Amino acid sequence: MKETLLQVDGMSCPSCIRHIDSALGQLAGVEKVEVKLREGTVLVRHDASSAPLPALVDALRDAGYESRPHAA
Template sequence: MEKIILHVEGMTCNGCANSIKNALGQLEGVRQVEVDLASGKVEVLCDAGMPTRDSLAEAVSDAGYDVVG
């Protein structure tokens, strides 16, 4: 298992957090997603090497949010 941390801008409420959880949760290999609205931090627990950080960032972007780190 691997933990990937993304820093996301644009999240303002629990609806935003749920949108990101749903978008990331649909990717193969994702096991758990935790969102901290206050810090903008999204922690993803996934199978090693699957999905890639770029795939995660793309899913967040497709959901309407910006990955800044």
């Protein structure tokens, strides 16, 4: 399992948290989704072979959110 931290644009309310959790949680290989609204980040614990980074970004885009790997 891998943990990927994403910066997500456009999150503004608790409804966004549920929407993002649902969009990522339905992907095969995603074990855990932790949305931090205040920081604008999402931590995803996933199997990188069945849920690679592009699949995570695409799922968020389909849900209406632009995202990218979080720069440390």
